[in-house]
Each structure stands twice: as structure tokens, then as C-alpha cells.
Amino acid sequence: MLKLFNTLTGRQEAFEPIEPQKVRMYVCGVTVYDYCHIGHARSALVFDVLRRYLEYSGYAVTFVKNFTDVDDKIIKRANEQGVSCDSVTAKYIQAYREDMGKLGIRAVTEEPRATEHIADIIQLTERLVTKGFAYAVDGDVYFEVSKYPEYGRLSKRRLDDLQAGARVDVDERKRHPMDFALWKSSKPGEPAWESPWGPGRPGWHIECSAMSIRHLGETFDIHGGGMDLIFPHHENEIAQSCGATGKEFARYWVHNGFVQINKEKMSKSLGNFFTIREIFEKSEWSEEVTGEILRYFLLSTHYHGPLDFSDQAIKEAKNALNGFYDLFNRLNEPGKTGGGDGDPLTAVIERARASFVQAMDNDLNTPAAIAALQGLRSNMNKFLGVGLSTEDRQTARRAFGSLGAVLGLFQLDRWDFNVRIVSKPAHSDLETFPPTVIAAKQMTEADIDGKVAERIEAKKKRDFKRADNIRAELKSLGIALEDKPDGTTRWKR
Numbered sequence: 001m002l003k004l005f006n007t008l009t010g011r012q013e014a015f016e017p018i019e020p021q022k023v024r025m026y027v028c029g030v031t032v033y034d035y036c037h038i039g040h041a042r043s044a045l046v047f048d049v050l051r052r053y054l055e056y057s058g059y060a061v062t063f064v065k066n067f068t069d070v071d072d073k074i075i076k077r078a079n080e081q082g083v084s085c086d087s088v089t090a091k092y093i094q095a096y097r098e099d100m101g102k103l104g105i106r107a108v109t110e111e112p113r114a115t116e117h118i119a120d121i122i123q124l125t126e127r128l129v130t131k132g133f134a135y136a137v138d139g140d141v142y143f144e145v146s147k148y149p150e151y152g153r154l155s156k157r158r159l160d161d162l163q164a165g166a167r168v169d170v171d172e173r174k175r176h177p178m179d180f181a182l183w184k185s186s187k188p189g190e191p192a193w194e195s196p197w198g199p200g201r202p203g204w205h206i207e208c209s210a211m212s213i214r215h216l217g218e219t220f221d222i223h224g225g226g227m228d229l230i231f232p233h234h235e236n237e238i239a240q241s242c243g244a245t246g247k248e249f250a251r252y253w254v255h256n257g258f259v260q261i262n263k264e265k266m267s268k269s270l271g272n273f274f275t276i277r278e279i280f281e282k283s284e285w286s287e288e289v290t291g292e293i294l295r296y297f298l299l300s301t302h303y304h305g306p307l308d309f310s311d312q313a314i315k316e317a318k319n320a321l322n323g324f325y326d327l328f329n330r331l332n333e334p335g336k337t338g339g340g341d342g343d344p345l346t347a348v349i350e351r352a353r354a355s356f357v358q359a360m361d362n363d364l365n366t367p368a369a370i371a372a373l374q375g376l377r378s379n380m381n382k383f384l385g386v387g388l389s390t391e392d393r394q395t396a397r398r399a400f401g402s403l404g405a406v407l408g409l410f411q412l413d414r415w416d417f418n419v420r421i422v423s424k425p426a427h428s429d430l431e432t433f434p435p436t437v438i439a440a441k442q443m444t445e446a447d448i449d450g451k452v453a454e455r456i457e458a459k460k461k462r463d464f465k466r467a468d469n470i471r472a473e474l475k476s477l478g479i480a481l482e483d484k485p486d487g488t489t490r491w492k493r
Contacts, residue, residue, distance in 0.1 A: 002057065002361050004222075005304055007230060007253040008154055012363055015252065017221045023054050023061045024220035026212040026250070028229055029111075031068040032092035033077045035275040036099050038309055039259045039266060043226045045295060046256040046303040046364070048105045049407060050224070053360050056406050064110045064215045066208060067093060070201050075190055085191055089113075099276040102291040104408045112211045114202060118193045120210040121202045124244055125182045125195075133243040137173045139185030139198040143205075145178045148239040154253060155231035180236050182206045205236040209249075213241065223250035227257055256303045262310050274309070293318050295408055299366040320374075324400070324410060327377050327384075329492060331397045335390040345383060345392050349399045352376035356403050366407065373403060448479060452489050455481075 002015040017023050027047045030040055047065075054061050069089040078085045114121070125141055128134035133147050145151045151159050162178050181203035186192035192199040202210075212220065218241075225234065234253065241249040258265065261272035280289055297317035301307045352372050359368035380396050388396070404410030455470040471481055474491070482490045 002053070003363055004252055004254055005363050007255050008250075010156070013252070017059070018219065018251070021059055023059045023222065024216040025051065025054075025061060025063050025222040025224065026208070026216055026220060027063070027065045027223075028208055028225040028233065029066045029068065030092075030096060031071050031073060032089045032096065033071065033073040034092060035095055035277060037266070037273060037275050038279065039226065041099070041103055041276050041294065042259055042298050042303075042307060043224075043256050044100055044105050045103060045298050045408075047224050047254075049299065049366065050222075050254070050364060051106070052406050052408065053364065061109070062216065063108045064112065064212060065108045066211050067096075067111065067113045068204065068207060069093070069113045069115050070191060070207075071204065079189065095277075102276070102280065103295055104291055106408075110215050112215060114207040114211070115191075117207070117211050117214060118202065120214050121206050122183075122193075122195050124210045124213070124240070125202075125206060127244045128182065128240060131243065133240070134182055135175070136197050139183075139200060140173075140181060141183035141197055142174055142179040143182055143236070143240050143243070144175055145180070145239060146176055148243050150242075151178075151239050152235065154235045154238055157231065157235075178232075180205060180232065182240065205233055206240060208233070209237050209241045209244075212250075213245070218245040218249075219247050220250055222252045222254055224254040224256075227255045230255055257306045260306055260308045263308055266309070289314060289318075292409060292412070293321060296321055296370075299407055299409075300370060302367055303364055321409075324373075324377055325412070326492060327380055328397060328400065328410070328412075329490075330384055331380070331388075331393040333393070335393045336387045345388070345395065348379045348383075349376065349396065352379075353399070353403065356406075360406070369403075369407065373400070376400070448474065448491055452481065452491055456487075456489060 003012045004015050005012045025047070027043075030036060036044075047063075051061050051063050067089070070085065074085050074088055078088045081088070125134065128143060129136065129141065134141055134143050136142075145159060152162070159176075159178065183195060183197055183206075184200050184203055185197070186199040186201065190201065192201055212223070223234070223237075230253075238249050260266060261270075261274070264270060264272060266273055276294075279294065293314065294317075297309075297313055298307065300313075300317065352375060355372035355375070356369050359365040359372060362368070376399070383392070383396070400410050451470055451474055455467045458464075458466040458470065474481060478493055479491055480493075482492070484490065
């Protein structure tokens with residue numbers, strides 16, 4: 001049975017959905033005013049894998065992930081560029097979908113935007129005012145935290161100890177420094193909507209409550225996001241949602257850890273801040289990093305702990321994938337005729353599958369799940385050493401494909417480090433990773449096969465200088481040769 005660490009209770013708990021075999025999950029999305037960074041990539045990947053594993057385990061998952069498309073940062077960016085807020089949000093929503101597509105992030109069920117749910121936001125705010133949890137001041141509406149006695153139960157903070165912090169406006173009109181805005185009165189040049197309190201726009205926290213309740217109901221199974229959202233965002237979501245409905249908001253709160261760069265916190269001020277597209281475009285990595293390499297790297301650390309991003313870690317992920325795809329290339333070759341190893345092979349695969357499931361059931365322990373796959377790879381190499389039938393080779397490859405799909409890995413037939421992964425936008429019906437692959441090849445496979453044949457012929461004629469030159473030429477193009485004992489030569493990128 002799947003167990004998840006629940007931030008709300010502070011312990012790992014067996015996952016039991018409200019409805020049998022059905023899961024409703026909401027994850028806070030991005031504020032679309034800039035390109036996504038590696039921290040966004042990690043969060044998106046964690047909940048993509050959670051959704052994949054739930055489905056692998058037999059659950060039907062309704063997955064909602066929002067866009068915050070009205071916010072102070074969006075307004076500031078629009079004013080700086082002299083364009084509309086809609087222009088800014090449209091640009092970065094498209095960029096988000098492109099970045100997530102490269103990472104193989106599957107489409108969610110619903111992708112609501114705050115500006116499409118203004119009526120829901122106003123209605124929820126009215127409920128809070130009517131029930132005495134909120135008050136209006138000069139066109140603004142604030143949630144009164146002292147009226148919700150359990151405030152702080154997610155972040156384990158006491159209201160008396162809290163001070164106004166990041167994204168919390170200090171305003172003398174507020175009854176408590178931690179009271180937060182549900183509705184903001186409009187200022188000149190800002191987008192605004194009519195409301196019972198005058199023209200204005202929603203506060204940040206109320207957006208997610210309104211959208212999640214609209215699409216998943218007043219109580220749902222899983223609410224997720226990065227650890228940076230625990231306070232104040234998720235704490236405020238709980239207070240306003242429970243205050244309005246009188247019901248528990250979400251049963252399981254799941255949060256992924258931070259990303260560090262070379263063991264330092266990622267920060268623009270430190271100059272170690274990378275967007276997803278910068279990682280793909282960074283000159284020293286441009287011939288190495290693909291979506292699958294980055295995905296493998298991100299899954300190599302447990303989602304709940306900090307993740308250290310470094311050049312060395314990327315290279316290790318690349319080398320590990322190289323080992324897997326080298327095996328897959330060998331499994332794709334014709335095997336021996338006649339009966340295979342059958343039962344022993346099946347037993348090895350089933351043991352690996354059991355270890356994989358055990359790891360994933362243990363709070364999505366993806367490093368342990370990858371270790372199970374690495375163990376299976378080692379055993380398959382041993383089987384190949386003594387010979388496998390074509391049928392058994394296909395069985396082994398399907399096993400890697402089936403388990404790898406849970407992590408979004410191993411869906412290519414061949415490995416090519418010059419591959420550039422592109423996909424349908426993240427909002428389309430994306431079923432496998434990656435749906436489309438475009439290889440930036442300098443030589444076709446036929447060209448390479450021709451060079452290999454030419455080298456073999458040169459060796460037969462004892463023209464070793466020519467043979468060495470061909471090997472060096474191919475190596476300069478990123479193509480490695482492996483001479484086999486039977487006189488044949490295999491190549492790989």
C-alpha cells in the first residue's frame with residue numbers, strides 16, 4: 001500500500017482516498033510572469049510521477065494544476081514591457097508548456113486560470129465575510145486569522161509568534177499583521193473586475209481555494225506543491241477554505257524539497273539561478289542534456305529532501321542512462337533460436353518489479369526504485385552473456401518499458417545523446433514520454449554503418465592506419481565503436 005508523508009500530520013501515512021480507486025489531486029502551478037526554473041521542473045516532475053504511480057496502481061486520477069495569471073509581478077512585468085497582462089501571461093504559459101513538454105510532463109486533467117474563476121473567487125469571499133471570517137476595508141477584503149483557531153497547524157507555527165513576511169502586505173488597517181488579502185481594490189492601470197466591494201482583483205491565496213473547490217469539491221484527496229508554499233500560501237488556503245465550508249480541505253498535503261546549486265541555495269543574487277531552457281541551452285551542456293537526462297537526475301534524489309544541481313550530477317545521470325540504453329540496444333538485437341531461459345528470466349523480472357513497487361509505495365522513493373531497475377539491468381547483462389532468445393529479449397525490454405513509464409523513462413528504442421526531445425504542448429493528450437523525437441544527427445545510421453563496414457574492410461587488408469582514422473573520425477562525431485570477438489563491430493552514440 002502506498003504511504004505518503006503528510007505535512008499536515010507530520011508523519012508518513014497509508015494513502016486511502018475518499019472514494020475507492022479514485023483520486024482527486026490539486027497542485028499549485030506557476031505564476032506566469034517569467035520562464036520556469038529548475039525548482040519548477042522538480043515540483044512538476046514529482047507530481048507527474050505521483051500521478052503516474054497512482055494510475056499504475058489502478059487509481060483513476062483527476063489532476064488539477066492552476067495558472068496564476070493575475071498578480072503584482074505580472075502587472076509589473078507588463079508595465080515594464082509596455083504590453084497588456086494578457087500578453088505577458090500568454091507568452092509564459094506557452095513557454096511553460098514547451099518546457100514541461102521537453103521534460104515529458106503529462107497533461108493534467110484541468111488547467112484552470114485565476115482570471116477564469118473571478119465569480120467563484122467573489123462567491124467564496126462573500127461566504128467568508130458572511131460567516132465572520134473576513135472584513136472589508138476601503139474596497140479591500142481581509143481574512144481575519146484570529147477567527148480561525150487552528151491557524152498554523154500545517155506549518156506548525158503559533159499565531160502569536162508570526163510576523164508579516166514575504167508576500168504579506170503590512171497594512172495598519174489590518175486587525176492582525178498576518179491577516180491576508182482576499183480581494184484587493186483596483187489601482188490605476190491594473191486589471192480589475194466588479195465586486196460587492198468595488199472594482200478590484202483577487203488576492204493570491206483565495207485563487208487556489210476557489211479553483212480547487214470548483215474542480216475537485218470542498219474536500220479532496222491530495223494537495224501538493226513546493227515546500228516554499230507551506231507558509232503562508234497553503235496555510236492560508238486551509239484557513240479560508242475550512243472557514244468557508246466547515247469541512248476539511250485536503251486530506252494529504254505533499255511537498256517537495258528545495259533545489260540547491262553546488263550545495264548553495266539557488267538564488268538570482270548569487271548568480272546560480274537557472275531556468276529550464278538555460279539548462280538545455282547552456283554551452284557546456286548543449287550536447288549532453290536532454291529531457292530524459294534531466295528527468296533521471298531529478299528522480300535520483302528523494303522528492304522530500306533537498307536536491308543538489310551540479311555539472312557532475314548531470315554527467316552521472318547521462319552515464320547511467322547510457323548504461324541502460326546500451327542494454328536496450330543489445331536487447332533489440334536478434335537472439336538465439338530455440339527455447340529461452342523463460343522461468344529464471346521471469347523470476348528475475350518479477351523480483352525487480354516487486355522491489356520497484358515496494359520503493360514507490362514507501363513515499364515515492366524514486367532513488368530506490370531506480371536502484372531496482374539498475375539491479376535488473378545488471379541481471380539482464382548476465383543473461384545476455386550466456387545467450388537469450390529473441391522472445392526473452394523482448395520480454396525483458398517490455399519490463400523496462402513498463403516500469404520506466406512510471407518514472408517517465410526508457411521510452412526510446414535507441415539512445416542518442418544528440419537527441420533533442422520535443423513534444424505536444426503539456427495541455428494536449430500526451431500519453432507517453434517522449435511522443436516525438438528529433439535527432440540532430442550529423443550522420444545517418446546508413447552513413448555510420450557504411451563507415452563501420454569500410455573500417456572492417458580496412459582491417460582485413462591490414463590497413464590499420466585507415467581503420468584508426470575512421471574510428472577517430474566517428475569518435476569526433478560522438479560515435480563509439482565496440483569490436484566484438486566474432487569480428488563484428490557495434491556502434492552507439
